[in-house]
Amino acid sequence: MKAIIQRVTTASVSVGEVPISSIGRGLCVLLGISMEDTQKDVDYMVRKILNLRLFDDENGRAWSKSVMDKEYEVLCVSQFTLQCILKGNKPDFHAAMPAELSQPFYNNILEHLRSTYKPEMIKDGQFGAYMQVHIQNDGPVTIELVSPSAPMDPKQLAKQEKQQQRKEKQRSKGPSESGRERAAPRPRAQDPNASSGADGDVSSERET
């Protein structure tokens, strides 16, 4: 999961001129959920969003207080485009969790934010709608968060994939190999970090 966190003076969401929600001082969080995300990523993100020290303390000391310390608000908006893989200059979003899965997943994140902080301090957009998100970025201060089990660097993925293939080859030569295993159409790495690499496209992320 990726999150772009902007420290804001105000932020709001509207859908076709209709205001949906707004906050005063706090954080606007754009949240990109990937195919690989699990509850572990949710726990990490919720903890980081609420505890990151992005605000001054009462003496003006920077990077001292969290959104909870300051009793500020959070506006959270789902943003699948953060799971973008570039194919040349065209964005590809196959790494994003599909909407039918990501909507309950996203609602779970909101619930978790609300129960960890205070329900009334967590605002939301309108999932899947075409929105205008008004952000008054204060500073500006923008932080990118990546949860620990997010897909890794493409080069590393390619390397892991090769290692996996080598292992598969060695196993297929070994004595314990069964014919059924060998016939498997497409071996997938067991490591959750490696699995997205098996599907190929990620390696084009840093293409020029």
Add this chain to the structure above:
Amino acid sequence: MKAIIQRVTTASVSVGEVPISSIGRGLCVLLGISMEDTQKDVDYMVRKILNLRLFDDENGRAWSKSVMDKEYEVLCVSQFTLQCILKGNKPDFHAAMPAELSQPFYNNILEHLRSTYKPEMIKDGQFGAYMQVHIQNDGPVTIELVSPSAPMDPKQLAKQEKQQQRKEKQRSKGPSESGRERAAPRPRAQDPNASSGADGDVSSERET
């Protein structure tokens, strides 16, 4: 270099209630320059910002047209906080290029954007000032760009660092080794991608 690119309906910058600049439809680009960045990163970023297909074509087909195709504007704002390394919940910005170096570097990026597109279509904030950046994110559509020579995944950096150390060890056993080389206080990897890992802090990025 990292860039957070938001597709906008409008965007503007003000410093202490004074408007500095504004654009209509286009892209708001928050740009985080790292210690490692070179002209290669500038070339990559400028090319991607101007050519990324984030807009619809005349038939409403999504992800078809670039900001240049549409003759839209770009508001570019320097954002060192994107080069954040988390130490627990506290952001650390030692990976960011220091202001005295990053200001000419950033101006070079603006120049490059202006000469590649049209000077009047590229707007700017006020480098180093405390700004309010008003962003009307349209969609929302937010893309993170990382230039190819940006620091890699911490795990990979640690791995490369170990490989480098192993190489140094082997070299120190070899016949062509000179005493001076062996006495070097801190071997640094030659690969520009690996060098930031040698300085340690990056490995805490994914700390929980």
